[in-house]
Amino acid sequence: MLKYYIIKQFGVLFVVYPIIIVGGGFSGLVLANGLTDNNIDFLLLERNDRVGKKLLATGNGRGNVTNKNIALENYHGADFSFPSFALKTYDNRHIEGFFDKKGIILTCEDDKVYPASLQANSLLDGLRLYIDEAKIKTNAYVSDITFDKAKKLFTVKTKDDIYYSRAVALCVGGMAGKAFGTDGSSYRLAEKFGHKVSKLYPALVQLVTEKGSVKGLKGVKQTVKATLTVGGKVIKTAVGDLLFTDNGLSGNTIFTLSSFSAGKTDCTINVEFVPQIDVEQIIKSLKNRRDSYPDLLGETLLSGLVHSRISSKICQEAGVAKLIYSKISDKQIEMLAKTLKNTCFKVVDTTGFDNAQVTNGGVLTKDVNPETMESKLVSGLYLCGEVLDVAGDCGGYNLQWAYSSANCVLGAIINGNR
Ligand SMILES: Cc1cc2nc3c(=O)[nH]c(=O)nc-3n(C[C@H](O)[C@H](O)[C@H](O)COP(=O)(O)OP(=O)(O)OC[C@H]3O[C@@H](n4cnc5c(N)ncnc54)[C@H](O)[C@@H]3O)c2cc1C
Known part of the structure; x- marks a missing residue:
């Protein structure tokens, strides 16, 4: 039992806590x-004025807390193997057990x-209600x-107060x-102690495509196969939803690819609008x-194969929109x-950090156990969750990382008896 003194x-007279947690997002609440x-x-x-604000927005308000298939390949960062121990030790079954104890059953949809x-x-209540306010x-x-260093004492300053702790x-x-309290200003707290922060990029984010390339398609959603190429080299393919926005592309496929771009x-994003049908079959059906x-x-x-607005746009660009079929x-x-099998969108930007779900990059993990x-x-400074240079794919991988890394800290505090 570790008590303050x-x-x-x-x-x-000041209280010295065994540990101060900075940040009441998912990792902070799991640790608490x-x-x-x-x-x-x-x-x-x-x-913020309350904890867990971002958690409420996850999974479109449904809280996609982990994934049935957690693998290192789903994570990005300068040190590929860094998350391995945490993800294996505190895996998706561990998270299920954690919430099960709180009477929160987890269910699965497409992994x-x-x-x-x-x-x-439900997740936030399960976490928050258990902690002494x-x-x-x-x-x-x-x-x-x-x-x-001599006193082994941390001094933590807020605008109104000063707090002391061992860790x-x-x-x-x-x-x-x-909007959820994560504006990147807090990397500074780690940098002050000599930690290096890599270049940061928005990921799991909408992509902005060349002007006019998605004109007339805003709001159209289609299940597609989308492939990212960088400098002409194929990097990654994703199958699922594609959503057209006013200036580019969104949806699960694009979020996945945005981590790699x-x-x-x-x-470029090459879109196959009807992945399940081969080109010969399409030609036969159109004839x-x-x-x-x-x-x-x-x-x-x-329009028998794709959304009517996609049909209209492709036909316009091919110069056949105003012809009658027989012509x-x-x-x-x-x-x-062939266009249905491969339409190319040139990526010019993303919609930025404010609209991104995760940060690609962060505190370099070479200086973290x-x-x-x-x-x-x-000694006594711990970092976990998204602040580190570990970014997961779309599908529950980031909350899983926040959970796993927070549990590593917990293990260290219990064993270290600070
Ligand atoms: C819209 C949206 C949807 C998402 N959906 C999913 C999803 O479905 N599944 C998934 O796995 N991931 C999802 N993510 C990503 C996931 O939410 C984050 O990766 C995860 O919350 C990171 O956890 P964390 O504890 O590291 O940081 P956060 O949850 O971001 O929490 C950090 C907390 O620290 C506080 N803070 C920051 N600086 C200070 C400071 N100096 N002093 C005091 N407090 C501070 C912030 O206010 C914040 O509350 C989504 C993200 C967004 C934005």
């Missing part, structure tokens, strides 16, 4: 639950795992942390989703349609079929 500083379970005192400081309620607030301070932006866990998240130039309805207007020719040649049909998440530069 009192010290006298400048003639004033573990400490509570183990009777270890702590203080959690959160800059994505959600609370059975399909409400992210007195141990959480909200509206507490941590602006500075210092460490007295500090930086659970401050990254730079994605400023982060920081790269000369990127049948043409011959059955010779007087119909060309722009509708593809469309076999050659033009072959071209249209992969089993305890303790800084190799400052």
Whole structure:
């Protein structure tokens, strides 16, 4: 049992906590639950007016908390193997057990795992209600942390107060989703201790494509196979939803590919609109349609295969939209079929950190112990979750990482007896 104790500083009595958690997002709350379970005192400081704001927005409000298939290949960062220990030791079954104890059953949809309620607030309530409210301070932006090596004492400053502790866990998240309290300003807290932060990119984010390339398609959703190429080289393929926005592409396929395009130039997304049907079959079907309805207007020719607005746009660009079917040649049909199998969108940008779900990059993990998440530069300083240079794919991988890494910190605190 680790309890706080009192010290006298400048003639004033202060509490010294075994650990201060900076940030009340998913990793901070998971850690706070573990400490509570183990009777270890702590203080959690959160800059927002309440904890877990981002968690409520995850999985479109449904809380996609992990995935049935967790593999290192689903994570990105300078050190590929860094997350291995954490993800294996505190895996998706561990997370299920953790929530099960709180009476929250998790269910699965296409390998994505959600609370059975399909409400992210079930997860948040499960975490928040278990923590003694007195141990959480909200509206507490941590602006500075210092460490007295001789006294082995951390001083944690907010605008209004100063707190002391034996250990500090930086659970401050990254730079994605400023509206949730993560604007990237808190990397500074790690940099102050000598930690290096890699170049940061928004990931799991919408991609902006060349001007005019998606004109007229805003709001159209289609199941596709999408392939990212960088400099002409195929990098990654994803199958699933594609959503057209006013200036580019979104949807699960694009979120997945955006992790691989982060920081790269000369990127294109090649879209196969009807992945399940081969080109010969498409040609045959389009010819049948043409011959059955010779007087119909060309722009509708593809609407048996794709959304009518996609049909209209492809036909316009091929110059057959205003022709009647009978005037469309076999050659033009072959071209249209090939376009359905491969339409190329040039990527010019992303919609930025404010709209991204995760940060690609972060505090370099070479200076962090992969089993305890303790800084190799400052004893007693821990970092977990998105603040580190570990970014997961779309599908529950980022909350899993926040969970696994927070549990590494918990293990270290329990074993280290700070
Ligand atoms: C819209 C959206 C949807 C998402 N959906 C999913 C999903 O379905 N599945 C999935 O796995 N991942 C999802 N993610 C990503 C996932 O939410 C994050 O990767 C994860 O929450 C990171 O956890 P964390 O604890 O490291 O940081 P966060 O959850 O970001 O928490 C960091 C906390 O620290 C606080 N903070 C920051 N600096 C300070 C400071 N100086 N002082 C005090 N407090 C501070 C912040 O206010 C915040 O509350 C989504 C992200 C977004 C934005």
